[in-house]
């Protein structure tokens with residue numbers, strides 16, 4: 001990463017850490033919705049395991065965010081007491097589970113980005129970020145392997161599984177672009193040597209997903225249009241609010257309780 | 260227990276003298292504390308009984324994911340959410356080991372799954388009760404996993420090798436489950452008024468159903484006598500239930516909660532608590548399918564299975580294509 005480094009301001013660093021932690025929080029929550037309802041027992045176990053990893057990573061990112069912010073908020077406070085406009089996750093991860101094909105396609109599209117982001121963050125000028133990235137990257141490697149195998153298996157399975165995976169890809173592809181668009185927060189992170197330029201991850205991402213789609217006999221949509229508004233928090237989808245009504249209900253109904 | 264009301268096929272326990280040499284050798288091995296392994300000869304009744312018992316236990320682990328899964332998306336902290344996810348993942352893993360143990364007896368996991376989905380095979384009555392507040396996650400861990408441990412620790416010494424070994428792995432995890440449940444109860448019982456109310460309410464609703472987990476009294480049951488002779492059942496239902504009550508009452512007192520049994524009393528003479536039997540009419544209603552959640556639990560599993568058919572078929576078709584391509588390349 002960059003050698004000439006300028007310290008980011010606290011607000012920008014906090015924002016960046018929320019983006020990392022909110023991605024894993026929201027996706028971890030979505031995946032956990034499958035609990036006990038998967039197509040086969042092995043998938044129940046694998047999905048629970050993925051959700052567990054993501055929730056663990058959330059704690060690390062959001063605790064660090066809270067420390068940086070220095071306003072007395074820990075990971076739980078951030079996870080359960082912010083409203084939609086304060087969330088900084090990608091629109092992709094808040095999309096509903098849909099059928100198993102949509103869930104696994106969303107996972108694959110995220111994991112492919114997540115692993116390369118974490119790999120780059122292992123070289124971060126911020127030692128705490130590098131340490132979280134290193135720990136998380138082991139888990140993300142496994143998630144990507146599993147998602148890749150499943151996307152290929154179902155894409156190149158029966159006619160029905162192929163059709164469902166193609167539908168899932170068509171539905172979710174417009175949420176990929178957001179991962180690679182930089183804004184002022186990203187630029188500050190690049191300048192400080194903390195995080196990679198999002199655009200720099202795109203070529204490797206495209207190569208990886210193209211190879212997998214070829215093996216899966218799936219066709220990537222021609223249009224590279226990408227919805228935005230999740231990671232900036234400017235305009236989330238309607239889905240996130242519903243998720244929060246469930247995820248944050250207990251904490252907000254009993255604000256003076258500890259659990 | 261996780262396997263309740265298992266009917267054995269035997270007509271009462273034969274004496275060693277009544278057995279032919281093969282069966283006598285089998286029974287003598289069990290009496291001496293030896294293990295029966297999948298390739299060994301075994302009486303038909305032993306095999307059938309074990310399939311039902313292990314199958315029912317496996318199904319209980321699987322259906323048991325649902326009442327706790329109900330709260331994963333509403334867990335109060337990230338840590339609690341992670342612990343609950345890990346627990347439910349363990350339960351699915353227990354189901355998997357147990358199906359593997361059952362498969363060594365010559366029944367497939369698919370067959371057992373079909374029998375669960377059609378309602379032909381049962382799972383523990385306890386999982387037909389709803390989980391209504393976060394305190395229920397505490398009560399389930401403390402009482403339900405606690406009752407399961409009571410039954411499963413002795414089963415680590417059961418005569419069928421694969422079952423005994425599955426139990427060893429499972430018991431290690433179950434005691435962690437019980438501790439996390441009790442820890443939730445502790446937080447709730449020492450928390451705000453509302454939390455204390457949730458904790459007491461959870462205990463009120465789960466106490467009776469937890470006592471039912473051991474099954475009705477079987478002191479005079481022919482079926483149980485045979486299972487005990489075969490060492491696939493190690494204690495009587497009443498014995499385990501008493502042990503459970505004796506263990507739980509001081510734990511409830513420590514929490515400052517009241518066990519919902521006005522006649523509960525320490526009996527100095529017996530060295531045990533006297534307690535009221537749970538409502539056995541309710542138990543038989545639940546077994547018949549009339550528990551509060553029977554319909555939903557079975558419907559949820561059927562839906563997951565049906566919705567997942569295309570996934571299972573797709574992955575199998577892909578594996579077949581890969582095998583064919585590999586063969587063609589050779």
Ligand SMILES: [Fe+2]
Nearest residue numbers: 320349350353
């Ligand atoms: Fe279990």
Ligand SMILES: [Fe+2]
Nearest residue numbers: 261320353407
């Ligand atoms: Fe169990």
Ligand SMILES: [Fe+2]
Nearest residue numbers: 350404433436
């Ligand atoms: Fe358990």
